[in-house]
Amino acid sequence: MKIDYWDLDKLSEYLIGKSVVSADDERLTLSDGIRLRFDTSNSDCCSGIDLSHLWPCENIITAVEVCDNETDGQGPYSAWIQVVTDAGIKRIAEAEGDASNGYYLHGFALSVTIEDAP
Numbered sequence: 001m002k003i004d005y006w007d008l009d010k011l012s013e014y015l016i017g018k019s020v021v022s023a024d025d026e027r028l029t030l031s032d033g034i035r036l037r038f039d040t041s042n043s044d045c046c047s048g049i050d051l052s053h054l055w056p057c058e059n060i061i062t063a064v065e066v067c068d069n070e071t072d073g074q075g076p077y078s079a080w081i082q083v084v085t086d087a088g089i090k091r092i093a094e095a096e097g098d099a100s101n102g103y104y105l106h107g108f109a110l111s112v113t114i115e116d117a118p
Helices: 008-015
Strands: 003-004 020-023 026-028 035-038 040-044 048-054 060-070 076-085 090-098 111-115
Touching: 008 060, 048 076
Parallel strands: none
Antiparallel strands: 003 111, 020 026, 026 035, 035 111, 040 048, 048 090, 060 076, 076 090
């Protein structure tokens, strides 16, 4: 199954109540064995984005948020998925890019593929 990172309801279904036991170049592995595989790059006619970081999270996730540093559509841009745990807020995924053409501001889709436990 493929979902977009900003679909918080779907993303939360997979993350809440679990921890992220490992992170590699493109996947987060959850405590139940489910893996979230992120597209390593995505671009279209108006913008481009690259997955830049993935991090594990040992604590149980209680909430999921998507944030970005959008300002005026110029210059570097980053967006990230952060989770809330009993130990605080922690980023688990981050993507970076730029406005590319400057007209449409920033815009991108970073899709996540849900892979069953091996």
